[in-house]
Amino acid sequence: MMNVGGHERKSFSDLNTFQVHPRTKPNRVLMVIYMCAILALLYHHLLYLIRSISLPSLSLFFADLVFAFMWVTSQPFRWRPIRRKVYPENLSRTVDDKDLPPLDVFICTADPYKEPPMEVVNTVLSVLAFDYPSDKISVYVSDDGGSQMTLFAMMEGSRFAKRTTTTATDDQLSCSQQEFQKMKILYEQMKARVELVMERGYVEDDMITTEKEREAFIKWKRGFSRQDHPVVVQVILESNKDIDISGESLPNLIYLSREKRKKFHHNFKAGALNVLIRVSAIMTNAPIVLSLDCDMFCNDPQAPRQALCHLLDPIEGSKIAFVQFPQRYRGINSSDIYNNELKRPFKINAEGLDGLGVVNYVGTGPFINRKAFYGGPLTQTNVNTFPGFNNDKIFDRNSINSRLVLEEAERVAGCKYEQGTNWGLAMGFRYGSLVEDFFTGYRMQCEGWQGVFCDPQTPAFLGDFPISLNDTLIQVKRWSVGLIEVGFSKYCPFTFGTRRHSLLMDMAYGFDSVWPL
Numbered sequence: 001m002m003n004v005g006g007h008e009r010k011s012f013s014d015l016n017t018f019q020v021h022p023r024t025k026p027n028r029v030l031m032v033i034y035m036c037a038i039l040a041l042l043y044h045h046l047l048y049l050i051r052s053i054s055l056p057s058l059s060l061f062f063a064d065l066v067f068a069f070m071w072v073t074s075q076p077f078r079w080r081p082i083r084r085k086v087y088p089e090n091l092s093r094t095v096d097d098k099d100l101p102p103l104d105v106f107i108c109t110a111d112p113y114k115e116p117p118m119e120v121v122n123t124v125l126s127v128l129a130f131d132y133p134s135d136k137i138s139v140y141v142s143d144d145g146g147s148q149m150t151l152f153a154m155m156e157g158s159r160f161a162k163r164t165t166t167t168a169t170d171d172q173l174s175c176s177q178q179e180f181q182k183m184k185i186l187y188e189q190m191k192a193r194v195e196l197v198m199e200r201g202y203v204e205d206d207m208i209t210t211e212k213e214r215e216a217f218i219k220w221k222r223g224f225s226r227q228d229h230p231v232v233v234q235v236i237l238e239s240n241k242d243i244d245i246s247g248e249s250l251p252n253l254i255y256l257s258r259e260k261r262k263k264f265h266h267n268f269k270a271g272a273l274n275v276l277i278r279v280s281a282i283m284t285n286a287p288i289v290l291s292l293d294c295d296m297f298c299n300d301p302q303a304p305r306q307a308l309c310h311l312l313d314p315i316e317g318s319k320i321a322f323v324q325f326p327q328r329y330r331g332i333n334s335s336d337i338y339n340n341e342l343k344r345p346f347k348i349n350a351e352g353l354d355g356l357g358v359v360n361y362v363g364t365g366p367f368i369n370r371k372a373f374y375g376g377p378l379t380q381t382n383v384n385t386f387p388g389f390n391n392d393k394i395f396d397r398n399s400i401n402s403r404l405v406l407e408e409a410e411r412v413a414g415c416k417y418e419q420g421t422n423w424g425l426a427m428g429f430r431y432g433s434l435v436e437d438f439f440t441g442y443r444m445q446c447e448g449w450q451g452v453f454c455d456p457q458t459p460a461f462l463g464d465f466p467i468s469l470n471d472t473l474i475q476v477k478r479w480s481v482g483l484i485e486v487g488f489s490k491y492c493p494f495t496f497g498t499r500r501h502s503l504l505m506d507m508a509y510g511f512d513s514v515w516p517l
C-alpha cells in the first residue's frame with residue numbers, strides 16, 4: 001500500500017494503482033442529507049393524501065416516487081468512485097517482449113457510404129502502428145456492408161503499410177523529414193484511388209493490380225448483394241511473409257464479410273462479432289481481443305501495453321473479463337454545448353462502477369479476455385464442444401492462408417452455423433438487445449467476471465460523434481430501445497442480477513436499463 005499526496009492508493013502490483021475519489025466521504029454525507037429530504041417529502045405527500053385524495057395530488061406523489069427511485073438507484077455511481085493509473089514502463093519486469101500475449105483486433109464496419117472505407121483504413125493503420133510486437137497482432141475487418149470497395153480500400157491500405165514503416169522511433173522521426181514527405185505522397189495516392197472507386201461504386205479491372213486480387217473480387221460478380229451473399233474471407237497481409245520497407249514483419253490483416261441470407265436473422269453487430277470470435281479462433285486464437293468501431297482510431301500506440309497492466313496483474317488479472325477505455329471524441333470544442341462528450345456515462349459513472357468492480361462495456365475500446373466469451377471464470381467447460389475450437393491438431397496456424405484454415409473459417413462464418421448452439425445465448429455477444437455491448441458486459445459480470453476502467457490522460461482511442469440532429473436522435477433512440485430491452489427482459493438487473501452480484505451493482509445496472517423511461 002502506498003500513500004501518495006495524502007490519499008490512499010492501494011497497489012496490487014507495480015503495474016497499476018488506484019485511488020478512491022477524494023470527494024467520496026463528503027458525497028456520502030450529502031447522500032444521507034438528500035435521502036432525509038426525499039423521505040420527508042414523501043411523508044408530506046402521504047399525510048396530504050390521507051386527508052384528501054385527488055387526481056393531481058396522487059399524480060404528484062407518483063411523480064416524486066419515480067424521481068426518488070431514480071435518485072436512489074443512481075447513487076451506486078457515487079458510492080466509491082475510483083481513478084486508476086497504469087505503469088506500462090514496468091511491464092518488461094513482468095513479461096519479456098517475446099512472451100507478450102498475441103492480440104486479435106476486431107474492426108466492424110457496416111456501410112461504405114456512412115462509414116467511408118478511408119476511415120476504416122485509417123483505423124486499421126492506427127492499429128498496425130501499435131507499440132507491440134507486430135507478429136503478435138492480427139487485425140480482422142468485419143464488413144457487414146459486403147462491399148468490394150471496402151475490400152479494395154483494405155488492399156490499398158496494406159500496400160501503403162508495405163511501402164512505409166510503422167516502427168517509427170523518436171530518432172527515426174526526427175531524422176526523416178524526407179521519409180515523412182514520401183509517406184504523405186503515398187497516402188494521398190492511396191486516398192485518391194479509394195475515392196475514385198467510391199465514386200464509381202465498384203472496383204473496375206483497371207484498379208486491380210495482381211491476379212490474387214482479381215480472384216478476390218470474383219465473388220461480387222455473381223448476384224452478390226448486401227443482404228444476400230456468401231462468406232468472403234481474404235487474407236490481405238500475412239505476418240512473417242509480408243514486410244514493410246524497414247524489413248519488419250507486418251501484422252496479419254484479414255477481411256471478412258460473413259454470409260448473409262434473407263431467411264436468416266443477422267443479429268446486427270453482435271452477430272458480426274460472434275463470427276469474428278469464431279473465425280479468429282480458427283485463424284489465430286489470441287487470448288486477448290480488442291474490439292473497435294471503424295470510426296474509432298487508436299490515438300496512443302501504448303494502449304495494448306496499458307491494458308496489459310491490468311490483464312497481466314498477478315492477482316487480479318485472471319478475474320478480469322475486459323479493460324474498457326472510454327469512448328472519446330475528436331473535434332469537440334471546449335465548451336461542448338451539446339454534451340457530445342457524454343462525460344456522465346463514459347467517465348463519471350464509469351469511475352463509479354469501477355469502484356464496485358464492474359464497468360459498462362461500451363462497444364468500442366475494450367481489451368477482452370477471450371475466455372470471457374465462453375462462459376464464467378468457473379464454467380469454461382463448453383469451449384471444446386464446438387468443432388474446430390481449440391482443436392489445435394488439425395490446424396497449422398503458421399499459415400492462416402492455407403486451404404484448410406480458410407475452409408473452416410468460411411464454415412464458422414456461415415448463417416447456419418449458430419443454429420442449435422449457445423452462441424448469442426450463453427456464449428459470445430448476447431442477442432436480444434440493440435445495445436449488445438451493455439447487455440454482453442452485464443451478462444459477463446453476472447457470471448462472475450470483473451471489468452476495469454482505464455482512462456489515461458492521453459486518449460487511447462478517438463472517434464467521431466454524430467454531427468446532425470437526425471443522426472443524434474437515431475443513435476439516442478437505438479440506445480434507449482436497447483437499454484429498455486434489457487430492463488424488460490428476464491435479465492432485468494433488479495431481479496435477475498440480485499442472486500449473482502452485489503445490490504449496488506444491480507442498482508447501477510438497473511438504473512441504466514430503465515433510464516430512458
Ligand SMILES: O=c1ccn([C@@H]2O[C@H](COP(=O)(O)OP(=O)(O)O[C@H]3O[C@H](CO)[C@@H](O)[C@H](O)[C@H]3O)[C@@H](O)[C@H]2O)c(=O)[nH]1
Binds near residue numbers: 142293295475
Ligand atoms: O449490423 C451491424 C450494425 C453495426 N455494425 C457496426 O457497429 C458499429 C457501431 O454501430 P453504429 O451504427 O456506429 O452505432 P453507435 O451508436 O455509434 O455505436 C455505439 O453503440 C453501439 C451499440 O451499443 C456499440 O456497438 C458501439 O460500439 C458504440 O460505439 C459500427 O462500427 C458499425 O459498422 C455492424 O458491424 N453490423
Ligand SMILES: [Mn+2]
Binds near residue numbers: 295
Ligand atoms: Mn458509431
